[in-house]
Amino acid sequence: MNQKNEEDLYAMRHSLAHIMATAVQHLWPEAKFGVGPVVQNGFYYDVDLGPTALSEVDFEKIESEMRKIIKENQPFVRSERSIDDAIGWADERNQPYKHELLNDLKRAGTTIAKDLDVNELGLAASGDAALDVVSFYTNGDFEDLCRGPHVASTGVVGAFKLMRVAGAYWRGKDTNPQMQRLYGVAFATQEDLEEHLRLLEEAKKRDHRKLGKELDLFTFSELVGAGLPLFTPRGTLLREKLAGYAEQLRRQGGFARVSIPHITKTDLYKVSGHWDKFGDELFLVQSQETSDSFALKPMNCPHHNQIYASQPRSYKDLPIKYFETTTVYRDEKTGELGGLSRVRSITQDDSHAYCQIEQVEQVVQGLVKDVRAIYDEQLGMPLRARLSFRDESNKYLGDPVLWEQAQATIRELAQSNELDYFEAEGEAAFYGPKIDFMASDALGREHQVATIQLDFVQPERFELEYIDVDGQAKRPVMVHCALLGSIERFLSVYIEHTAGWFPFWLAPEQIRILTINDTVLPYVEKITSILSGTILNEPVKYNELRFSVDDRNESLGKKIREATAMKIPVQIIIGPKDVAAEEVSVRTQQGEQKLPLDELAGFLRTL
């Protein structure tokens, strides 16, 4: 889309937000308005209707009122007021939220709210200068504080549809009142809108929760609890192969596997600093034997630190690298759980490298290489790198000079590796900056997968040391890394990325032999003994073939249908003709081909 069209679309969507607000004001005159920006594919407006709860049954009413306003073709008229007049305007109309925004504009020239882009409503404010004059837009009987731009009149706003209503805290703070956010999508033409709705339907088919059920990968149980996925044999194979690959890369990078218990005395987290920061998200475990209180581990680093601390370390030993695929447990708020993207039992392919500050670059570089090996080379998943840096708040621990140095190192590495990166202030962990790698799900929502994090705080708190060349004890720096991240969350994105068609080396069931009748069974045994003796070594070493035989008394058509529904990458069809010719009929997504039996193993190794 060219820039002109994009600007037009923006103005349309923004104008529709005003039109929706106009309709809401007609229907609920007591409505108090928050903000109404343009978002991806559409717009929203936050409204406070007091005790009135909106639901989707109200959409028809609102949409029909909107259509009325559109039909009237009301011009959008810009006007200006001094900031004090504007505040008076807000008070007269009993609009406390607008009053608050205007106050901020008056004071600081910006509306420092996380979910707001000043561009959406905040006039040309950079945040440093107080404003004297603000602009308004009027259409019909509705007037709103707004920078614009808008379309000329309500008649030219393209095609739209209200999608959903959701609660949203005023200015994104959970201590503020909750408003009702009305979401709509909007496009230049009806065809574009329908295309968008069709894409949403397509995305639903790839939804990992739906595919998880259809492909028999994982399940949930009300008795076990929310956010606690149970992996079936197929799902477990998928996890194991992925984790195995991540482990193989780690071993090549010099990481040694360690193993820790899943609980600990809570003292561990009092030392690490996690208790103060995340204590309310710990699952607590009470011993019946001692007075100690325990917790399920919510992360692995403090445990690993104790392995590091178990003996004196020399600079000659560094970097010391530990690795483990293990599950952590976090008592996430119930409303935040969803599918595999957000769970309470989280399996991480977690590693910790302890190194000298001068070694950080080299360690991180090795891990970036691993990230690329998995996502670029093997899986073909595009990632965006988020450089998560500190902001000005005081929630971060550690020496600010070290922080600056580390953030600079990270930026350089992002540049030298030509990552598709952006910087995000305020996204750092409390102990250090990080590179978070983000992948998108079927609906385009971004999820963090891989992460590489620097940490200056835990070595200090656990008094980790090594003896340097000068005989002095020094603090190592920790580099945390998960390549897959949470395997659960990784799978949620990856299942949607592939729509369930996993590459051959990963597929839980790689091959299914479909028989045409029972006369071929002795020949099928010859095939299965070949398959049993064939082992893949790329990209995961010693990967035995996983196959099954469908010799049920069913039609071939049905067997093909079911194998395809299960997205089994290789179907081998065996009938009397194949037996006679000493061949196999191999069906893949690319089509079907006949192969001499003795070429089967070689062919499979090329997949």
Next chain:
RNA sequence: GCCGACAUAGCUCAGUGGCUAGAGCGGCUGUUUUGUAAACAGCGGGUCGUGGGUUCGAAUCCCUCUGUCGGCUCCA
């Protein structure tokens, strides 16, 4: 945790105060041994998520809890 919606057979769904709650697929049994995306017939299968309430009568209306979905907030 907050706001809104939803929960009927293994799966996908119909049934919005009134007879014994239905369909398709899957399952089981029998027949059929089949060459490229669903053979045919028969038979099973549900305390309508849980607990309470309203009513002569509740899958259907109200409340609680559990779980799910869309957002918000949070994410070591």
